[in-house]
Amino acid sequence: MNSATRTALHAYLAPLMSARVVRVGILLLIVVLGVIGFCWALKPLSRMVTWIPEEAADGALTGMRLFLIMPGVPIAAILFSELPARDGIRQRTLLYPLLGPVPRGELMVVRTLATGVMLALAVCGLVLFTRILEGAGLGELPREMLAVILSSMAYLALFGFFHLLGTRGLFVGLTVFMVDWGWGQIPFGIRKLSIAYHARVLAGQPETLDLPISIVPPSDSFVVSLAVLLFLAALFTWLTGVMFSRKNLGELC
16 A cells, blocks of 8 residues: 555544544444344343244344345445535535545545445445354355445445536435445346345345246346446446546535
8 A cells, every 4th residue: 555545544544433424333333233133132031032933033134134235335325425525515524635645536436435344344244244143154254245345345436426427426426326236126127237135146136026927037147246246346446536526625524
């Protein structure tokens, strides 16, 4: 890591805890941990309450783990995608980093990658914790973590790019996610244009809509999904850096 990258990373991380989105994220993390704890508590409760099925705890924990991977990652990415640029533009806190020795494009790339890594680490930790409580073993954990990491980077870079296009980045990101989510479940080859589809393939949990006609969905490819997510993450991270470097200084700070 060169000195410019270290400077950009320090300037981003030092005031991070004061950001509103981070405080909301911590509150959201507490809520998610509470839900996971409730799902785990269903097992002892099922021994005391007859109307709770004994397998309810395992089913709830499995459902929670799958939810964390998808749609949990894109939902969290929508929330945190404003951190690299939009939050600093809105709060007028980007002046100091922009006056530093780091080129503007590199500054934004570092901020985007750092946010993506933090998001991926948080979700990976929650997935691991849920698997441990679930007692499901760690055999599929590497695939799930790979899906979380790559989809975190791809979604965050994409939604961050929307934030640089205008002030409605949150709304645009939410709209794109809803379209992407449904698109990825269509049982046709066109679903391969969906980030959600490729994330589910990496995690080993592809989903397909049930239609009242007999259709054989196209085959899934782990390698193709891996390459697509890597490409999208790199492309939109680069585009975010390019767009940020071309904006007027007055608009940014």
